[in-house]
Amino acid sequence: MSGQGGEWWRGAVIYQVYPRSFRDSNGDGVGDLRGVIAGLDHIASLGVEGLWLSPFYRSPMKDFGYDVSDYCDVDPQFGTLADFDELLVEARRHGLKVIVDQVWSHTSDEHPWFIASAASREGEKADWYVWADAKPDGSPPSNWQASFGGPSWTWVPARRQYYFHNFLVEQPDLNYWNPKVQDTILNVARFWLDRGVDGFRLDVINYIVQDKELRDNPISEYSRPPSSPTYFQRHVFDRSRPEALDFLGRLRQVMDAYPERMTVGEIVDEAPFERQQEYTVPPDRLDTAYTFHFLSAWRATVELFASAIEGWSGVPGWPSWSLGNHDVDRYASRLAGDDPRLTRTLLAALMCLKGTIFLYQGEELGLPQARIPRDKLRDPFAIAAYDGGAFRDGARTPIPWTADGPSAGFSATGGTWLPVDPAHRPLAIAEQEGREDSMLAFTRRLVACRRASDALRSGEARLAPLTDQDGVLAFERRTSEEALLCVFELTGVGRRLDLAPGASLMFAVEGANVVAGPEQPVLDLPAYGAAILRVGP
Secondary structure (H helix, E strand, O other), rough: OHHHOOOOOOOOOEEEEEEHOOOOOOOOOOOOOOHHOOOOOHHHOOOOOOEEEOOOEEEEOOOOOOOOOEEEEEOOOOHHHHHHHHHHHHHHHOOOOOEEEEEEEEEEOHHHHHHHHOOOOOOOOOOOEEEEEEOOOOOOOOOOEEOOOOOOOEEEEOOOEEOOOOOOOOOOOEEOOOHHHHHHHHHHHHHHHHOOOOEEOOHHHHOOOOOOOOOOOOOOOOOOOOOOOHHHHHOOOOOOOHHHHHHHHHHHHHOOOOOOEEEEEEOOOOOOOHHHOOOOOOOOOOOOOEEOOOOOOOOOOOHHHHHHHHOOOOOOOEEEEEEOOOOOOOOOHOOOOOOHHHHHHHHHHOOOOEEEEEEEOOHHHOOOOOOOOHOOOOHHHHHHOOOEEEEEEEHHHOOOOOOOOOOOOOOOOOOOOOOOOOHHHHHHHHHHHOOOOOOOOOOOOEEHHHHHHHHHHHHHEEEEEEOOOOEEEEEEEOOOOOEEEEEEEOOOEEEEEEEEOOOEEEEEEEEOOOOOOOOOOOOEEOOEEEEEEEEEE
16 A cells, blocks of 8 residues: 555565464464464475464354454563563564454444443443344334344343344444544554554454445345345345445555555455455545455356456456455365366466465365264354355364374364364375475475566466466466466366467476477367466566
């Protein structure tokens, strides 16, 4: 947000750390900030420019940190503010920026603000949350449905009113129509900026404002009943309200006072590209934003990637992309079907996209979705929506540092807050270290390739004629001084493709190669292969 010289995030690769599952320094089975410090060598070795820390603030942990009870302190499970300050110092020593999660849409119901607000309709905090009277028949004020299932309204006898929550009952939404709420949240931003963080990842930032009249959402069109009541309606009045953009303008003013800081927003909307662009239009919005375009996909198709490229063609703003995070099944299983070849090619496709790239912990190891017995699940959403899989918990299991030991090197003791999947042990960091054929080595080479290329970091992107809806994705990345052609085979069918004269191989996946043809070079593209080619200035 500071200016051209300070836009370190533009085209960067940023590593997401889910602290509970990264590394445990004190043997209690839960990862912590000192565990992150101990793992900085590994993160830096990937070649990434920074890391994003998921919430580590005080919390009852009903939603594992996304229910905050104190925005300006560290939960004892994770350590202390002194530990966080040391993490910043050590990250800088490793050449890494640090951005932190900010959950500003809602708090915990154990936050002092909500306790005061729920006690009475009078008082300083009375309207800090979204409160509303019941309808004459006692039913909730609107038909809004929560993301985790069930109505978005819960009754509080002391106030004789309902409060609004987009997620769990224990996560009441703040009232951004109240200027004092906005002022207080902006002071939270200043607290962390003053400590030296390099930016913020803003949780469900398009959820912060609701329709002032609390109008009912329209019914969604569906061919069969959706998996959750939230999908029965189009979220027109409880999300993505235009008034949220006014708050972003205020946030921008705060961020501009701190050089070289950045904001990335999480956007969850039925029109992902439109909303992503709306929230990042210069000069008074977010620096960048990501959506669930890839995160909610269950097939790795040409159209999936082509639509992202075309959707951002010729528009202002700057996108961010990721294949996985703590909220979805791991992409190696969800998109690649546990095929290591496709897992690599999809990561290569991600790294070639125009935008800022987020790499979720464990993806550099090729970890598949973990299998967890039902009685070991911890995530309230995974438990409520159980259909035989581990859902979010399957992407949150401890990182395997070694193949042996009761916790695979995650903790000094045998206990872990989620069990280690035996299938992850052979993929441990220690097992892959030093092996040139490993996913870890592949990831390092791929990140280095991106960092060395101005075209991949900042060039324009457009689909190339080689793109074939039957299975070949091809697009160009181009600056005035470098032109690249990126080609990916996504169906498991090898093929040979004619190239323009002068094309040469820059990076290959699964043995892709350029061979001489009778008149022009030919790309020998094996099943699930990929290639980054130099095609001229």
